[in-house]
Amino acid sequence: MAHRSRLHGGVEVVLCLLLAAAALLAGISLAWQHPLAPVAALSLFGVCAALTGWRPGGGLFFAPAALPLLNFAPWTGWIIVEEFDLLLLGVLCGGYLRMAWEASVQRAPPIESARHRAIYFSAGAAVFVVASVVAGVRGMVAANASEVPLSLFQGYIDPLNAWRVFKSVLYAALLWPLLRREVRADSTLAVQRLGWGMVSGLAVVTLAVLWERLAYTGLWDFSTHYRTTALFWEMHVGGAAIDVYLVMATPFVAWALWTVRAPVWWALLAVLALAVGYACLTTFARGVFGAVLGSLLLLAMLLRWRRLSTVRLRWRRVAGALLVLALVVEVLAVLGLGSFMRDRLA
Numbered sequence: 323m324a325h326r327s328r329l330h331g332g333v334e335v336v337l338c339l340l341l342a343a344a345a346l347l348a349g350i351s352l353a354w355q356h357p358l359a360p361v362a363a364l365s366l367f368g369v370c371a372a373l374t375g376w377r378p379g380g381g382l383f384f385a386p387a388a389l390p391l392l393n394f395a396p397w398t399g400w401i402i403v404e405e406f407d408l409l410l411l412g413v414l415c416g417g418y419l420r421m422a423w424e425a426s427v428q429r430a431p432p433i434e435s436a437r438h439r440a441i442y443f444s445a446g447a448a449v450f451v452v453a454s455v456v457a458g459v460r461g462m463v464a465a466n467a468s469e470v471p472l473s474l475f476q477g478y479i480d481p482l483n484a485w486r487v488f489k490s491v492l493y494a495a496l497l498w499p500l501l502r503r504e505v506r507a508d509s510t511l512a513v514q515r516l517g518w519g520m521v522s523g524l525a526v527v528t529l530a531v532l533w534e535r536l537a538y539t540g541l542w543d544f545s546t547h548y549r550t551t552a553l554f555w556e557m558h559v560g561g562a563a564i565d566v567y568l569v570m571a572t573p574f575v576a577w578a579l580w581t582v583r584a585p586v587w588w589a590l591l592a593v594l595a596l597a598v599g600y601a602c603l604t605t606f607a608r609g610v611f612g613a614v615l616g617s618l619l620l621l622a623m624l625l626r627w628r629r630l631s632t633v634r635l636r637w638r639r640v641a642g643a644l645l646v647l648a649l650v651v652e653v654l655a656v657l658g659l660g661s662f663m664r665d666r667l668a
Contacts, residue, residue, distance in 0.1 A: 338422035349411035370412025381413040386519035458488035528597035544660020
């Protein structure tokens with residue numbers, strides 16, 4: 323049994339080192355080819371790798387926090403890859419180096435026994451990954467990858483666009499063991515880091531929305547046919563990037579309001595909630611309204627299922643009621659002070 327344990331640990335160390343080396347080579351190569359600032363890009367990659375190796379859970383915070391910000395395609399011309407790739411490669415490099423070190427000294431968190439669920443999840447994930455690989459290969463073949471010279475400046479009809487679509491699946495698969503490690507070590511702390519990272523990223527998006535509205539239409543013009551996009555450059559050809567992000571991230575603000583204790587922080591989060599409501603409304607996307615409500619209902623069900631109680635203070639009940647009233651007034655203002663949303667609903 324001891325021999326088998328040492329053998330398993332040795333294999334884990336080797337695999338982690340290989341994955342860390344692959345992420346290191348990919349990150350350095352990509353950063354050095356940055357069109358505008360290769361030194362800054364290389365520094366970003368190095369800092370992310372060092373921070374994740376030192377504090378593995380840090381990636382749970384700064385990866386979602388930087389998601390809406392780290393993409394400078396309008397300036398670099400890069401569509402296939404982006405600066406956020408460098409951050410994720412740094413997280414992978416530092417995270418797997420840390421896992422290799424912990425496995426070598428046998429300091430890894432114990433694995434909980436939920437083997438049947440793990441088998442079902444792994445089987446479903448494997449099917450999805452295989453289907454994604456097949457789709458990626460077919461996309462490159464259909465775009466004549468053998469005839470078109472590969473370049474990081476390729477566009478939507480070129481072979482590497484298949485890689486642009488597929489890479490998120492690869493990142494998710496590679497980040498999953500690191501996420502499991504953090505959850506096994508301290509599930510509460512892992513949730514808090516991820517939650518506050520999402521709240522920080524959402525704050526970036528809402529500030530960008532306010533800046534955009536102020537620059538183009540004014541904050542209170544709800545009749546001009548203009549829909550906000552924030553920093554989601556992908557929407558220059560349409561799509562619903564900001565819609566999906568808002569639906570995914572909005573429940574984290576409600577979670578933060580539910581769990582925070584200090585009145586000052588609660589007030590700041592309430593302001594952010596109003597800004598998020600403004601961002602959702604000024605997308606003028608009918609699907610966003612229903613989807614955000616659905617995600618908030620799902621959060622309420624999860625909180626009730628996990629029996630996460632909040633601090634019962636009088637000021638919180640009063641402040642919560644006032645926040646709900648302010649959000650209702652905000653919705654009525656967008657519908658009543660402008661005609662764009664009414665036209666879309668009609």
